[in-house]
Amino acid sequence: MTPEEIAGISRIAAELGARDIKLTGGEPLLRKDVTDIVRLLSNIKGIREVSLVTNGTLLTDRLAKRLRQNGLTRVNVNIPSIDEATYRKLTEGKLREALRGVRAATNAGLTPVKINMLLLKGENENHVDQMIEFAGSIGAVLQTIELEPLNVEDQYYRDHHCTLKLIEDRIAKAAKKVEVRPSMHARRIYTLGKVKVEFVHPVENTEFCLHCSRVRLTSDGKIKPCLMTNDGVVDILSPLRSGKGEEELRRLFVDVVRQRRPFFGGQSKVYVAPKL
Numbered sequence: 001m002t003p004e005e006i007a008g009i010s011r012i013a014a015e016l017g018a019r020d021i022k023l024t025g026g027e028p029l030l031r032k033d034v035t036d037i038v039r040l041l042s043n044i045k046g047i048r049e050v051s052l053v054t055n056g057t058l059l060t061d062r063l064a065k066r067l068r069q070n071g072l073t074r075v076n077v078n079i080p081s082i083d084e085a086t087y088r089k090l091t092e093g094k095l096r097e098a099l100r101g102v103r104a105a106t107n108a109g110l111t112p113v114k115i116n117m118l119l120l121k122g123e124n125e126n127h128v129d130q131m132i133e134f135a136g137s138i139g140a141v142l143q144t145i146e147l148e149p150l151n152v153e154d155q156y157y158r159d160h161h162c163t164l165k166l167i168e169d170r171i172a173k174a175a176k177k178v179e180v181r182p183s184m185h186a187r188r189i190y191t192l193g194k195v196k197v198e199f200v201h202p203v204e205n206t207e208f209c210l211h212c213s214r215v216r217l218t219s220d221g222k223i224k225p226c227l228m229t230n231d232g233v234v235d236i237l238s239p240l241r242s243g244k245g246e247e248e249l250r251r252l253f254v255d256v257v258r259q260r261r262p263f264f265g266g267q268s269k270v271y272v273a274p275k276l
Contacts, residue, residue, distance in 0.1 A: 001221050001237060003033050007040035009217055009236055012249050014046040016257075018215075022051045022076075026219070029058040035070045042071025049073045053116070056101025057093055064101075064108035075105045076114040076143070081124045082134050090123060106138060113140040114198075120147060121162035128167055136195035146201040150228065164201045171197055215257060223253065225260035232259055 001009075010021055021041050028034055029052075042050045052067070056077040079098050080090045087095040105113050117124070117131050128144060135142040147161045168188075172178065175190035175197075190197045216224040221237020224230070234256050239249060 001219070003036045003040050005221070005237065005240060006037055006217070007044065008240060009221070009249070010041055010047070011044050012246065012253055013215070013217075014044050016250065016253055019046060020049045020051070021047055022053060024053045027055060027058070028052055029054050029063070035063075035066050038067055038072045039070040051075060053078065054101065055079075055091065055093065055098060056105075057097040059101030059104045061104045061107060064104040064110060068108045068110055072110060074112060074114070075110045076116050077102050077105065078116045078118070079131075080118050080120065081127045082130060083124075083127060086124055086127065090120070102138060102140070106140075111139070113138070114143050115140050116143050116145055118145045118147060119162060119164060119167075120160040122160065125162055125167070128171075132192060132195055132197060135197075136193065139194075141196045141198065143198045143200060146199075148228070164199045168199045168201075171199075215253075215260075223256045225256050232256060 010018070023034070023037065023041075031037065038050055038052075041047060050072055051074045052072060053076040056075075056079070059075070059077075077098065079087070079095075079102075081087050082095065082099075084095045087093070087098070102113060102115070105111070115131065115135050117128070119125055119128075131142055131144075134140075144164060144167070146164050147157065149157045149161075168190075171190050171192070172188075175192055177191035179189040179191075181187045181189060187198055187200065212226075214227070216227060217236075218224055218233075221235060221240070223234045223236050225232050234252055236249060236252050239252065
């Protein structure tokens with residue numbers, strides 16, 4: 001999609017009530033026009049925040065400043081470990097480049113920086129305390145994330161999936177303050193001194209689905225109402241390129257959202273689709 005197409009579809013979403021836009025990947029910084037995309041999105045009426053998820057390795061001081069000047073609010077940086085050998089094994093990248101990206105984001109005012117730590121059994125589940133200390137040292141928030149059975153082989157998922165419960169229970173006992181974010185899947189935020197730690201565990205979590213109000217626009221122009229499944233995915237780019245009017249495009253959005261259902265629905269709670 002061109003920057004203008006991304007902005008056009010996002011403008012329709014904003015008219016229907018979307019307030020925050022997060023650019024994800026893949027790696028969004030691979031796009032040479034990423035600053036143009038950010039500028040167009042940040043100028044959409046009703047959008048209050050444009051953020052971005054990156055591995056940080058391409059985020060130089062110059063690019064971070066340009067993104068900030070064009071309206072980017074903050075970034076999430078994917079760093080599974082600050083142990084260099086573990087980082088290299090899991091990402092095949094260089095830790096120093098990712099840390100340079102974190103510093104660039106902080107220097108540019110893209111704060112609070114969130115460090116995304118995908119937890120993998122047998123790889124980095126014992127690195128959480130080290131990551132908490134690192135996040136505290138740079139004024140970042142640590143977000144530990146449960147491995148989902150998406151885009152990975154079944155055997156890999158079985159070998160590396162681990163529940164966050166035991167780690168979260170330990171952190172909860174040590175926390176000086178606990179907050180709940182109702183708009184973010186009723187997620188809890190634990191404050192340990194100056195560090196905030198969040199846990200994202202979507203697998204078999206009815207609260208995650210019942211409180212979800214997110215819709216994904218894929219890189220090839222499809223509206224994806226649920227991250228966990230391809231059910232209900234609808235092409236909006238083709239109608240846009242064929243000249244369909246805004247009313248038709250709005251109808252596509254509304255129909256997609258109204259048909260969404262929680263992937264992990266549970267039995268005792270009622271799901272209410274977001275208002276449009």
